[in-house]
Amino acid sequence: MTAPAHDGYDAVIIGGGHNGLVAAAYLARAGRSVLVLERLGHTGGAAVSASTFAGVDARLSRYSYLVSLLPRKIVEELGIDFRVRARAVSSYTPVQRGGAPTGLLVGGGEARTRASFARLTGSDREYDAWRRFYAMTARVAGAVFPTLTRPLPTRAALRELIDDETAWRALFEEPIGVSIERSFDDDLVRGLVLTDALIGTFAHAHDPSLRQNRCFLYHVVGGGTGDWNVPVGGMGALTGALAGAARRAGAEIVTGHEAVRVETDGRAAEVTYRTSSDEGTVAARHVLVGASPHTLAALLGGEPPAPAEGSQLKVNMVLTRLPRLRDRDVDPREAFAGTFHIAEGYEQLGTAYAQAAAGESPAAPPSEIYCHSLTDPSVLGPEPARAGHHTLTLFGLHTPARLFTGDHDRRRETLLGAVLAQLDAHLAEPLTDCLARDEEGRPCIEAKSPLDLERELGLPGGHIFHGDLSFPYAGEGAGRWGVETAHPNVLLCGAGAVRGGGVSGVPGHNAAMAVLGR
Incomplete structure (x- = not known):
């Protein structure tokens, strides 16, 4: 545990999970002074590998398992050595x-x-229906996935980009159970399709909130194909590579430092942190928060909403x-x-x-x-x-x-x-x-x-997604990148941002782009 080198930064990032590390690497590469405050004694958040069982030489991806949503663009632009293998x-x-x-x-x-x-x-009926259904989701994936690292499209713009009214209705407007029951007869096949709508999401097939549709969408658009792959070396290989990229670019990362308060006037901010032995404060032009919106509200001194x-x-x-x-x-x-x-x-x-x-x-x-x-x-x-x-x-x-x-x-x-x-x-x-x-x-x-x-x-x-997932278009108050908050210089860079959730690095990338004005 090392104390921050000085008391003023262009950006202080709260949380050293994979999204915080992506944001840190982008900002530091752009010449900004960056400090990452991580509460735990190590970086990585939920994307870590661990030798879980004493005396057993095996490194398990302990909390998050597979990779689909991480754009190759982020891996290449940050120059990290990270690979996945198809199953x-x-x-x-x-x-x-x-x-x-x-x-x-x-x-x-x-x-x-x-x-x-x-x-x-x-x-062959169910197999033919399977192929038609996933050909439809593949077309949507090919249209949606490239937009995740661009400014948020409007709902109308995304609908026009997808250019398939049947797919739009099935995924964005009516409960996913309607499409599943219309497409398939076999109970096991129906259930197999539905599971992608329920990962980490407590909902049923016909939930009128459509939270299950949002979850389903994020599970079928990854990489533009929907494929879920195994990270070579375990999930910790990704966050280790990201931490290395951030440090090489000049970002400062301190562990064992828990952010406990954020104060801002919209132009400048102060972040108070606590360690096992003391408390300190650092100034920042921007604060990027990799924690949940619930935690952000508490950091800002507001009354946090009930957690998801x-x-x-x-x-x-x-x-x-x-x-x-x-x-x-x-x-x-x-x-x-x-x-x-x-x-x-x-x-x-x-x-x-x-x-x-x-x-x-x-x-x-x-x-x-x-x-x-x-x-x-x-x-x-x-x-x-x-x-x-x-x-x-x-x-x-x-x-x-x-x-x-x-x-x-x-x-x-x-x-x-x-x-x-x-x-x-x-x-x-x-x-x-x-x-x-x-x-x-x-x-x-x-x-x-x-x-x-x-x-x-x-x-x-x-909640592994920091809250219910959102559709990947601009809703009311979403901002240009989907990371903005009520304070111009405080941004979400974690899974609770629009287009957050999963091991993707997308919110970290988008928060960095918002700071850089790109």
């Missing part, structure tokens, strides 16, 4: 049909995917081997290579939402699993790699923060047990039999509730 299979979804285990494998080529749809549904409610259970694991499947037609290495969907049929998702909305833990909690080590073995050390170990990360849906109030640890462990039971129903052996052990002999598995994320990462309500 061999997009997804596998197991199910019981006719009393026998089967499933849907998406990936491995068109013929393989078509055959898997036919095996599940008995015809996070809705996810994050589970990290290391296995000695991949478990065998009940579905003998699919190799576990293929099944776990993409996104492994559990209890995510359309009706199951609706039931789980209704139960959670009533304050009850879902009887069949839906979730999905990612095995990064199949795509990027470098996250494993030499010994576990030779032994055939693998990392698994699980993301649980419809687990809002309200389910964990009271006896938090017991509720979290009970829900974890229910999630693993849903997975075990599709395995030929219990997952717990495959878990590696740490140096104390404990199984290598940890679970994080929204309240854990609030405590560890400072996410109000544990």
Whole structure:
């Protein structure tokens, strides 16, 4: 922990997550004096890699997992060494049909995917509908993604750019459930499509707020293709490279410094910070805040609105081997290579939402699993790699923060047990039999509730997007870049900005462009 070098900067950035680091690198490269204040003892925020289990040489992307929304433009302009790898299979979804285990494998080529749809549904109809539906989202992605690092388009301008009234209605105007039910008949296929609308978002298919549509849109536009890729070296490789780029450009980054107050007259600002031993103040022409709008309101001395409610259970694991499947037609290495969907049929998702909305833990909690080590073995050390170990990360849906109030640890462990039971129903052996052990002999598995994320990462309500996502066009008061606040020299540069959410760097880029007047 090092104190700031001086007491005046062109820009003070609150938060050393990936967006704050992107903003710092751009501003420093433009010749501005920049200070990054990070509350934790390290940079990276939620985009970190961690050796989670004592004595086990494996680096897990502990909080955020995959990359889709990060524009190549940012990587190239900042000159960082960061790569991603495509997964061999997009997804596998197991199910019981006719009393026998089967499933849907998406990936491995068109013929393989078509055959898997036919095996599940008995015809080519659902596969043809699948291709039409995702051809539509691909057209939207190709139009929308390049706009994310430009000044905000108006709603009318974005609609004209997309130039597809059917797609506009399906994604921007009517609940996504309408389009899903119109396009598909099979319950499992419907559920598989809907999951992209529910990641970290507590909603149902026909929610009139359309928060599920906004979430869906962000999950299908990434890279202009909608592909979700594995970061080589883990998520920490990205934030490590960004921190290095910012420092090389001249930005100053101090950890263990928590910003506690921002005062501004619109032209100049002061940021008060606290460390473990003292308190200090630095002056700035601009303040960029990588924290949530809720936290920003508190920093400015206002009454923060009620935080949005996070809705996810994050589970990290290391296995000695991949478990065998009940579905003998699919190799576990293929099944776990993409996104492994559990209890995510359309009706199951609706039931789980209704139960959670009533304050009850879902009887069949839906979730999905990612095995990064199949795509990027470098996250494993030499010994576990030779032994055939693998990392698994699980993301649980419809687990809002309200389910964990009271006896938090017991509720979290009970829900974890229910999630693993849903997975075990599709395995030929219990997952717990495959878990590696740490140096104390404990199984290598940890679970994080929204309240854990609030405590560890400072996410109000544990919401991974800092609040409900927004449509990527200018709404009332959005400003030119979607990062502006009521104070001209205070900007949001985190996930709570318009076009925030996910590991993208977009809000950091846009806040820097707003400062630079580009």
